[in-house]
Amino acid sequence: MLHLVLFLIFGVVCVAGAVNLLVQSHPINSALSLVVVMGSLAGEYLLLGAEFVAAIQVIVYAGAIMVLFVFVIMLLNAGAEERTRGSRIAVLFGIPGLLVGSILLAWVLVARSGSQAVPVGALPGPPREIAMLLFHDFLLPFEVTSVLVLIAIMGAVVLAARPEAIEHTKKEG
Amino acid sequence: MVPITTLHYLVVAAALFVLGVIGVLTRRNVVIVLMSIELILNAVNLNLVAFSRLYGLHGQIFAIFVITDAAAEAAVGLGILIAFFRNKETVNVDEVDLLKW
Numbered sequence: 319m320l321h322l323v324l325f326l327i328f329g330v331v332c333v334a335g336a337v338n339l340l341v342q343s344h345p346i347n348s349a350l351s352l353v354v355v356m357g358s359l360a361g362e363y364l365l366l367g368a369e370f371v372a373a374i375q376v377i378v379y380a381g382a383i384m385v386l387f388v389f390v391i392m393l394l395n396a397g398a399e400e401r402t403r404g405s406r407i408a409v410l411f412g413i414p415g416l417l418v419g420s421i422l423l424a425w426v427l428v429a430r431s432g433s434q435a436v437p438v439g440a441l442p443g444p445p446r447e448i449a450m451l452l453f454h455d456f457l458l459p460f461e462v463t464s465v466l467v468l469i470a471i472m473g474a475v476v477l478a479a480r481p482e483a484i485e486h487t488k489k490e491g
Numbered sequence: 492m493v494p495i496t497t498l499h500y501l502v503v504a505a506a507l508f509v510l511g512v513i514g515v516l517t518r519r520n521v522v523i524v525l526m527s528i529e530l531i532l533n534a535v536n537l538n539l540v541a542f543s544r545l546y547g548l549h550g551q552i553f554a555i556f557v558i559t560d561a562a563a564e565a566a567v568g569l570g571i572l573i574a575f576f577r578n579k580e581t582v583n584v585d586e587v588d589l590l591k592w
Contacts, residue, residue: 325495329503336510336530345522352526355507359533362500368540371554375536378558383529383565390569391522396582399520412516423505427498451552463559470563477570480577 321365328361343398345391349384356380370445500541508534519583521575525568532561 335354342348356379363372452460476484507530514527536554543550576582 321495325499329499332503333506333510336507339523339526339530340510340514340518345520348523348526352529355530355533359537362503362537363540365495366500366540366544368543368551368554371536371540371551374555374558378562379529379533383562386565386569387522387526390572393573394522394576394582396520396522399518399523399583401519408516419509427502430498447548448551448555451548452555456552459556463556467559467563470566474566474570477567478573 324361325365328358328365332358332362343401345396345399346388349387349391352387353380353384356384370448497541497545500537504534504537504541507531507537519585521572521582521584521587522569524584525565525572528568529561529565532557 332355335351335358338351339348339355342351356375360372360375360380363369363375511527511530511534514530515524518524518527536557539550539554539557541550543554572582575587579586581587
């Protein structure tokens with residue numbers, strides 16, 4: 319019973335936050351509702367028993383990435399966006415597409431509705447086993463990911479730096 | 492009293508995914524488009540973790556990799572956005588037409 323209540327609370331908060339992200343016209347409100355989405359998703363992960371992923375979700379997503387977003391919104395000082403009317407082609411293709419998509423989704427979900435129940439904390443996912451997998455079976459992808467993050471950091475610095483600052487560094491070095 | 496199945500988590504993930512796609516397609520502000528992409532990645536993560544209950548821990552490992560990639564993507568995307576804003580003073584997607592022929 320508690321599982322159902324918690325799942326419903328987190329799921330409703332999650333989807334409501336996502337809808338609010340789309341409805342708000344100022345980016346900072348969207349960013350804050352995205353934090354709500356991230357937090358309630360961490361709750362869903364905890365219900366599934368994936369404690370480590372829930373912790374990573376809060377630290378990396380709700381912490382680091384959202385701080386980056388809020389920082390950039392403050393830096394650009396972007397105001398509320400003005401809406402334009404949707405084009406006719408978008409309405410022509412979008413509404414039938416959405417209808418077909420949701421019918422397809424509903425059909426798949428109904429056809430597969432006999433899946434087994436999830437008890438609370440069903441996953442055997444303690445950080446110890448995840449570390450065993452990450453540093454043993456997935457060691458090469460893990461190291462490649464670290465190279466990827468390094469390249470991303472350097473790319474972000476090069477992109478965001480002023481051109482004259484880069485010239486200055488070249489002369490110094 | 493309905494038991495919570497994997498299907499329920501998939502429904503939440505599908506809703507998040509659709510909302511993210513709508514955000515990418517309809518919003519003009521690049522920052523909000525990037526946030527909608529994060530929403531899509533989160534929907535995929537929820538699917539991976541929900542399925543990892545049935546098929547072992549590998550789904551959670553993949554979710555961790557997806558989170559890492561999302562961080563890298565956000566950093567590079569926002570860096571491009573800052574470089575673009577410095578040149579053209581706008582954050583609207585429909586005004587980003589440097590490559591339009």
